[in-house]
Amino acid sequence: MEAQSISVKMDQLLGETAKLQVEGYTFVAVTGVEIDAETVELIYHFDRDLEMRHLRLSVQKGVRVPSITPVYLAAFLAENEVQDLFGVAFSGLAVDFKGTLYTENEMRGQSPFCRYTVVASENGEAAGAGDNSSENSSGEAS
């Protein structure tokens, strides 16, 4: 997988994505991986003729990430999912559920797939604070 991966910076993301689209790649998925208390890695997966390419973007928690939905509309559900589960906020998301794709009250404001920190605040805006393990085990919003 390493060989097919390209690390990109925030300002290169849309350009690299558009390049892949021109080359005929289709969108497959976005994977969020929490690296540490400050960082989440977003891996964008693409496919062309059964060959995969991956774009890696390292994101500081609390920083808004440009959405790739202007290039690949199909990514809107995947990005909303990352927004809900990891608290990473996207700008320019074609259909933005604002942290409510997965039920409103139970998960809103939490980032349940982050082990180290709660990333999003009650209103869905990036905040970055707290120990998620205790927050989630008690089932309370941050």
Place this chain on the structure above:
Amino acid sequence: MKSTVIPIGPQHPVLPEPIHLKLTVVDEVISEVVPSLGFVHRGLEMLVDNRDYHQVVQVVERVCGICSMMHAMCYCQGIEEMMGVEVPPRAKYLRVIWSELHRMHSHLLWLGLFADSFGFESLFMQFWRIREKVLDIHEATTGNRVIVSVNTIGGVRKDLDDDQIEWIVSELKNVKREVRRLGPTLLDDYTVKKRTVGRGVLTSQQAIDLGTVGPTLRASGVARDMRQLGYAALGELDFEPVTEEAGDSWARCKVRFKEVLASIDIIRQAAEKTPGGEIAAKVKGAPPEGETVSRVEQPRGEVFYYIKSKGQKKLERLRIRTPTFANIPALLAILPGLYLSDVPVVVLSIDPCISCTER
């Protein structure tokens, strides 16, 4: 003209599972669709935090009952690749047999539900009657009817003797005959065509742009099937993706109908070629530090697994992208312009599995 918003789901007679569609209609013609998900989201991916990588096989089998075998196979193949495990050839063939049986029972289930969606109750019962024969094969060979639980990291947990393989092939001959007999009723019937032909058309370009997968993609004329990767023993068997050009509900129905027959053919080939030997390799230790992706063609399309390990028995991250999750954008694209009465048939035509989506 004034528009009206009509909510469908999450509890609704035409939806077998909870998805909410907010339909904006103008005089019964749909102009906009907004979906809501998450009513039964389980967060299964996070169970890797407190299960070791062997136990996760049982977790992924429960992402979805209907395609449980393929979920486990996809996960096991990913871990085997990471650990450099050489799966015995016999296990690869057995995986093909059980996975294609799984595809058959899923498609037969769907064909019945699809007939039910346009009110053809007797056809629904006929397809489910045939499906029972496939479930009987599951039960006789694995002990379970749906969640067959045959995969393990390194191979399979159960073996088939020669008599069982012969019996499966002969049973499937009967299934093939019976499925073929229903073909004209399903595909040539005036009423069925009236409800499906030209309804919910997805062009090939739309399908590609929207990241569509599985029969929904192939019904739009795109010959893409993860089985072309040749995973398990599929690389040693003759196989061509089933495609149709029209991209409508009828084409999606026809692709699945033909795929039932294609699966029987694949199983027959696998049965003829299944070699002797071990059914599982011994696996020790933990997956090494690293990451991999694994893909398998489920009945509804490509399932995608991303697996990351830090060299410990518990994985660092497991991410599952299921086919229905990939097909929802296409569903939103094909509904506008249709009549409200077409919604049940067209929604069902992508074979939505919310259980998979809410993993």
